[in-house]
Amino acid sequence: MFNRRRREESPAVAEETEPVQARESGPWDAGEPHSERERVDLGGMRLPVDPGFEVQLNLAGDHIVGAVIIFKESALQVHAFAAPKRNGIWEEVRGELAEGVRSADGTVEEQEGPFGVELAARIPAEGGVQPVRYIGVDGPRWFLRAVISGRAATDAEVAATLEDVIRDIVVVRGDEPMAPKEAIELRLPPEARQAMEQQADSRPVPDLNPFERGPEIAEIR
Template sequence: MAFGFGRKNKNSVDEPEGLEPAAVDVDEDGKVIAGPDMLDLPPNPADTVYERELHGPLDSSEVEGTDGYVDLGALLITPREGLSLRLEVEESTARVIAVTLDLNGSSLQLQAFAASRSEKLWRDIREQIGLSVGSQGGEIEILDGTFGKEVLAKVPALSSDGSKGFRVARFIGIDGPRWFLRGVLGGNAAVDSEAAQELEDLFRGVVVVRGETPLPPRDLLLLRLPKDAVAGPQGDLAADHASPAQGGEPFRRGPEITAIG
């Protein structure tokens, strides 16, 4: 497993990011002929309620210890062969604002936020994502997905060869005890359920460490570099227990960030 750093300036944090290119083709009139309109994401029944306490992600009070996890402060991640982690650093404050997990050509960005004991954030945040994506001429669809309600976002974009297409992402959210965890699936995992399975498993295995410090709702929970990570060649960071040679691409671009607040 490998670690790396990415940097975001203040303006980029406010953009509707989290939208990695997916395989989308359009005809001369701009109509989608393959890609997000042909999603392989079987929905759950509309009345299904995702039971976090049974399936994860978990609160730190619900696990016996932190041994075996990659400790990022507010988030504990289950290591896996071939997994690459990148910490996203906000340039204006030098604080770590997200971690992106890259695995088998897809990515999962994670951010954890403070929440009150009674208020659930995910409904309002779904609406905020819709407004942000809509302001760029994109569109969203609310799905009954793996973790309950999810947001599929599509924003017009040009491919590398200049043809029209979309950037696509799946936003997933979990309300926990005094915290909210958001994930953004990019790459093939945004449009293909089989490609998403391993990253969804990683999402279920996340442990959120809320801490006892009073924080306003929607404040980011503090992330940090693991204690056993060391600097490697070309600026990548590798953990002592997992070398980059095991797989992963520490500098592959992951989903970007949509502000919450």
């Protein structure tokens, strides 16, 4: 009896001690090993930058909550949010986004993308219909939402460049308590803050999420 019980329990012990495999691509959590490349440090998010990118920031009131990368007639808008420790929220958020698109008289369908299930939407816009891709990634205690619009929404070559940006984003969740879906606040890097203080005007960026509109500030090159 004793020996038989030990043999039955040994697989469970082996399963518990099996090491967790490192991921090969991001978006990354700040606490895990990740690739080295040039990134803009926005506090709660470290955003990859390459030549030809224009980076602008989204405001909600006085708080910076997201960033936009402009590249080849395309835009990538990214926001990071707090999420529960054990459960991802992309499935729930996906349903909310789909409902919002339909309520705006747009069309939307799920499709498989490089990060799993995403939404392909067509949203009424001035002068026609705007194709948009909604991408979501559940991380450890955070959720990253990415919105691709413009040429990259239908051009695979341009989209690949912006998808690589998503893969190399680093999310800095922090240890403070946050409610699920609460935006992880960002901050300007010191050099950008100094440039903003010297700049009288800022060029507006069109908001790419029709459901959470907010002003945009600060071009970072």
